[in-house]
């Protein structure tokens with residue numbers, strides 16, 4: 001597991017860090033320091049998003065939370081959730097996009113940046129309002145997934161392990177976190193110190209050449 005990961009002091013270059021991240025389904029009882037979580041959440045928050053609408057919410061169900069047990073159940077009690085030290089739900093808020101576009105318009109107005117303010121008023125706002133609901137949800141999920149990826153790499157950089165999970169009951173998650181029906185439950189991510197049994201096999205990827213086309 002993470003024995004082979006050299007952490008701290010930037011000893012891994014980015015490609016090594018990306019290679020070290022695996023989806024880990026079983027964790028030890030080790031605690032994840034609060035600052036590791038806060039730092040990874042700050043990194044997630046720096047992810048790019050379409051029109052900078054930042055359509056995400058991170059719902060961190062802390063280890064002693066009254067919601068912890070129900071959160072694990074909402075993740076279908078899969079081992080990656082049940083044995084984790086920490087759980088974060090990455091949620092998309094298509095229902096808040098119009099409000100975020102208006103807030104960005106106000107922000108740029110307050111900065112006397114009329115060009116960007118007009119862009120949010122005349123283009124982003126109407127575009128969000130006109131978008132068909134399913135399309136808006138898919139659009140939001142893209143940005144939320146980037147935040148989730150950034151979070152997992154930050155966790156890896158700190159020497160801990162993670163597992164993304166879409167094996168969950170979104171309705172249970174929405175009820176547990178008091179979210180509206182429109183909220184997308186993009187994925188949950190568990191965090192902890194992985195144990196060797198938590199790796200279900202060697203990594204397998206198709207050859208990069210199968211996925212890469214150079215033009």
Ligand SMILES: Cc1cc2nc3c(=O)[nH]c(=O)nc-3n(C[C@H](O)[C@H](O)[C@H](O)COP(=O)(O)O)c2cc1C
Nearest residue numbers: 021022023025078080163164165166167168187203
């Ligand atoms: C959106 C998404 C959802 C996933 N859901 C689950 C899940 O519910 N349970 C699980 O054990 N792994 C889940 N995975 C992990 C994948 O199975 C894993 O990323 C893939 O097998 C590649 O392995 P690696 O992450 O170790 O490279 C999910 C991954 C992604 C990106």
